[in-house]
Structure formats: C-alpha cells, structure tokens
Amino acid sequence: ADPEVKNFAYTVVDGEVFYRENSVMTQVELSDTAKGRVTGMVELRQIVNDLIDQQLNDFPEEDIKATQAKLNAAYDAFTAKYGLINDKKNARLFDDDSSYYLLCSLENLDENRQLKSKADMFTKRTIRPERVVTSVDTPSEALAVSIGEHGKVDLPYMAKLLGTPGEYGRITTELSGVIFKDPAADADDPEAGWQTADEYLSGNVRDKLRMAQLAAESHPEFKVNVDALTKAQPKDLEASEIDVRLGATWLDPSIVQQFMMETFQPPYRIRYNNAITVRYSPYTSEWRISNKSATGFGDIMATETYGTRRANAYKILEDTLNLRDSRVYDTIVEDGKEKRVLNQNETTLAQQKQQAIKDAFAGWVWKDPQRRALLVKKYNELFNSTRPREYDGGHIHFVGMNPEINLREHQRNAIAHVLYGHNTLLAHEVGAGKTFEMAAAAMESKRLGLCQKSLFVVPNHLTEQWAAEFLHLYPNAKLLVTSKKDFEPGNRKTFCSRIATGDYDAVIIGHSQFEKIPLSAERQERLIQEQMDEIEEAIEEAKEQAGEHFTVKQLEKLRKTLKQKLEKLQATDRKDDVVTFEQLGVDRLFVDESQNYKNLFLYTKMRNVAGLSTSEAQKSSDMFGKCRYLDEITGGRGVIFATGTPISNSMTEMYTLMRYLQYNTLQQKGLTHFDAWASTFGETTTAIELAPEGYTLVGR
Secondary structure: OOOOOOOOEEEEEOOEEEEEEOOEEEEOOOOHHHHHHHHHHHHHHHHHHHHHHHHHOOOOHHHHHHHHHHHHHHHHHHHHHHOOOOOHHHHHHHOOOOOHHHHHOOEEEOOOOOEEEEOHHHOOOOOOOOOOOOOOOOHHHHHHHHHHHHOOOOHHHHHHHOOOOOOOHHHHHHOEOOEEEOOOOOOOOOOOOEEEHHHHOOEEHHHHHHHHHHHHHHOHHHHHHHHHHHHHOOOOOOHHHOOOOOOOOOOOHHHHHHHHHHHHOOOHHHHHHOOOOEEEEOOOOEEEEOOOOOOOOOOHHHHHHOOOOOOOHHHHHHHHHOOOOOOOEEEEEEOOEEEEEEOHHHHHHHHHHHHHHHHHHHHHOOOOHHHHHHHHHHHHHHHOOEEOOOOOOOOOOOOOOOOOOOOOHHHHHHHHHHHHOOOEEEOOOOOOOHHHHHHHHHHHHHHOOOOOOEEEEEOHHHHHHHHHHHHHHOOOOOEEEOOHHHHOHHHHHHHHHHHHHOOOOEEEEEHHHHHOOOOOHHHHHHHHHHHHHHHHHHHHHHHHOOOOHHHHHHHHHHHHHHHHHHHHHHHOOOOOOOOOHHHHOOOEEEEEOHHHHOOOOOOOOOOOEOOOOOOOOHHHHHHHHHHHHHHHHHOOOOEEEEOOOOOOOOOHHHHHHHHHHOHHHHHHHOOOOHHHHHHHHOOOOEEEEEEOOEEEEEEO
C-alpha cells in the first residue's frame, strides 16, 4: 500500500479509484459520475488536511488565506456539479473513508438538511496552534506549565524550564505549602510522589494525616504535611448532628443487644443464659434475632409495651433492623387451600409499636457517655473523613481547539475534574455544555498521555450530531463514527478491528451498538464466579454459626440465580465471535444520557417499598461489567457519565450511580450491599397516599 494514503481511505491513481484497508489497496469499480464524485472529495480532503497542518504549525496569514481561497474554489466547483457533501449519494460513496465526517463538517445544515452556511474553516483560523514553552523565570510559573503540559507535578521538567536541570531545592522551598511530597512514595527519591495542595489535602484526610505523622517521626521534612493536614481535617460531627437508626450496618450487634436487654427487660433466666441474641450477616446484610418467642406470653414488655400478642417486641425489632415494616397475617382456608391475608388492625397496632421501639432507641443510644464517645468516633472515622477536592481548570491549554470558542468557567473546572480526578458524573442541567466538556476532556487526556483511546457512547440517533459538534470544537480531531450498517453481522468484525487498529482520538458509537461489543466470556464468568465465591463463604459462615436456616436458604437461592446466569452465558451464541471490548484498546469511556442504564440489578430484603426495582436490564449489567474492567486498568479514572437527570424517580438510582462510578469506595466503606447503603443514608417511611382505588399505605 502507498504509505502516503491513510488507512481506511480512498485515493485516486491515474484516474482510477483505490481504497486502502490495512496494507492492501483495492481498486473500486465505479461509474464515471461516481468516479468524479470520489475524485472531487479526495481533492477536498487533501486541501482541508493542508489547511489544518498550516494552522497547527502557525503559518503566516497570507499562506492560510491562499489555501482557504483554494478550498472555496474547489468546494464551489464540487457542489455545483454533485450537490452537498452531506448529500445521500455522496455519503453512500464516501462514508467508508475515515475523513468523511471531517468533510461533512465543512457544511452547516438547517433542519431540512439544506446548506445554511459554510463552516468557519473557509474564512477563519479554526485551530489554536501549539505553542511550546521552553523556559520560565519562577517556580510557580514552572508549576503551571508542568500541570498544563504533563497533568502533574513533574520536578525534572520544571527544573529544566527554570534552566537548572536536576536542582530541586529552589522549587521545593519556594513552593512549600503549594506542593507536597506524599509519604507513601519513596522518601529517598527526590523526584517521586509530589502532588499539588488541592490534590494532597483532599480525599481521606484522616488516613493521610496518620500516615504523615508516622513518616514525620523518621523524616522530619514531613512536618509540613502534618501541619497542613491537621488544618484540613473536617470538623468532627457532634452526637446531636448524627442520626443513628436501628438497622444501620456500621452499628455493632452488641450495641443492639444491649439496647434490647435494657429496654425489653427479659426475665433473669434469659439474660443469664444469653438465650436471645442479635446477629448480623455481612454477606446478605441480614439481621437476625434468635429465640424470639423464648419469653412466652407472660412477658408484659414483649407483648404489650413494645409488642403485641401476635407480633412480640423481638419480632418487631428484627423487622426494624432489616428495614421492613411489621405485618401480621391470618391464615384462612379457601377451596381447601391455605391462604394468607393481611390483618389490618393487628398490623396497624404492630406498626405503632415499631415506631415506639424506634423512638426508644433514639432516646437510648446517646444516653451513656462512653457509648456516645465510641459511636461518634466510629461515625466520624467512617463517613466524615473525606474532604472533596476543588478543581480549577484555569491553566488548561486546549491545544488544537477552535479559537472562536471560549469555554465557560464551570466547563473548564469540569474538564479539570475529568483529567485529574477519578470517575466523574457530569450532571449539569440540559444546555450547560456537557458535549464540549466531554470532547475537550477526551482530547486533553490524550494530549497529556492520560489515555490512549476514548469511546463515546451516545443515543443512537445522535451519533452524527455528536461528530459534527466534536469537529466544530476540534476541527483536526481523528474521529470514527458508527452507523447502523457497521453493526450488521457482515460488517461488525471489520468495524471492530478498525477501532482496535486505528489511532483515533475518539470513537463515537450508539447505545445499542455498544451493547453488541461484549466483554470477553472469561471476564464475565470471573465476575459471576467472584459473586458466587462470596456467597459460598457466607453459606459456610452461616452454617458454622449454629446454622441460621433462614440465611442459608436466602443465600442458596441467590447462588442458584447466579449459576443459571453462568450456564446461560456459557451456552450463549447471541454475539458472533467478534472482537471483545478488552481488545478495542479503549481506556476512557464517556457515556452520554447515562440515565438509560439506571436499572442495575440489586438484591434487597425490603418488601413493598415503592421505587425498589430488582429487575435487571441486560444493557445495565453489561455496562457495569465494562465499568469494572475500566476501573481495573485505569485505577478508577476511566469512566465519565453525563446526564441531565441523574435521579429521575427513586433514591436507588443514586446507589446505582455509585456502583458504576465509585465501586471501590463502596467496598472500602463496606456498603456494596444495597441494604447496608440504605440503612446508613436513608430511612423507609410508610405514609398514606392517594391511589385510584382510594387511600393506601405506601412504603418509600
């Protein structure tokens, strides 16, 4: 193949049309008119590429004006003869060419796909040239350039800019308090582990402080870190600001046990033998009280004060711990079959007692000073140790961006968040400029070497609009845009291999096409197997703990569903032997309109709570698997979701978003289970609501 011709592109040699695919040039048989069309577009492509090069290399104004005049003449001649570049006939002939969307962006169309105006490229400079800074005078200027060019504090680069390669003393002294050395890095390597203050003094600052104090004992230079981190500690919450509810999974079962004994005052023999005990199983997130009826009907506290004759206090407490509202059922026989019917009066009574228990706990939990201090410390350690980072995008250069476009401050800060932070959710309202944020973040990440290839997953009908906006912002971006026909079984393989082999800045793909690129079967099996292994351990644990029959049954049911899922996966032939997601070489994933993936399976013990969907959408599980894969290869920095409606109708969507974007955080805090998350941050309330059939009790 001719090395001058780009891969996946048409070229004209001696009046004949050829198409290059990898290292092979194939002659394309076309009619004379069609040849004319292709020849015209190849010529336009050449002029556009020359113009882009001249702008990037900052050619003088008259050269650029001359090339623009040449482009105008060639474009007018082409459209007079063959119609618009966006015309269906031209698209059919040329859309396999990797530069077709670049040519399409020369035309601004109206709603009826008629020419509204020519693009700015015909008359203005549309690409900001790359200007390289080679020397600076002060360390703070060097820091700004280092972050703008390398995305981090790069001491050797900064010293070179200052003209003193290898000397870091001046930089670290003058920037003391602006940059910090992380004690986790090698203490003897002067170049390693430097971070800016906004990065170092954010995140889990309690852990960082403990680490800095340890390091300062042997390396006194870390004293600066200790002082700065001490000031950055979040203010401890007082007991009055903390809401502890029954069922919060960070509570130790012994505290609930103590509450139960002191409040329900069971007979001495039961207290002495520890006959009624509270247990918690972290795998199913299930609370369990053993021997609930050990006190019998004679116990006034259990059957009258805090319970009823049908549902005693221990049963109601267990329901409360598991976030369920207490219900009492009667069994009646109908046509020889037993049937359970809700007993309205007894249920209302039981729910009043349930409220009494909740109130008693709220009054009891902070009474004892020792217990109070213990719980306050534990809560602050777990949930009040993170300081959010403020992102500032003021110093980002945006090389190659259209100079006519100025991003607003909130857009620059959001881009800084994507570049320097972890997985990101862009949840601005509609019209706040999410498209430009994502495009600019992808181009900057690639320029700074933070990622190699970005994949944009957008609604199916918007792929072309996305490409047009992307090229408006970055006219020289190398894009690959999918259409429906790329995913027809015959073309899918070729197309996936184009993604894998091409050096694209961004690949734009529709939601439903994204689903058709599977994770490798091995990885899917591994994800399911991991869950099954956890459940196996839980079953073992439950059997050892004097076989809680109920927990074991729950777990075995869960294991069975996963096993079926695994078998179905192994038997599947839905997706042809296609390139897998891992082989595409994608290391940044941008998902537009991410609310389409909100139905991710969750396992919960709560009953009849509105807005808890436990049904699973295949596309959401697929997305979850891909997010976990990207977390693995990028260290939790590879996924960006954008949506105008992050939460549309229930709080579970907030948990689902955290599972997609902050899975590791949930793991560290022990909140991967929905019930653990809900008991910590939410409360189930039952209220009377108006429904078509009258007033009903609804749990939310």
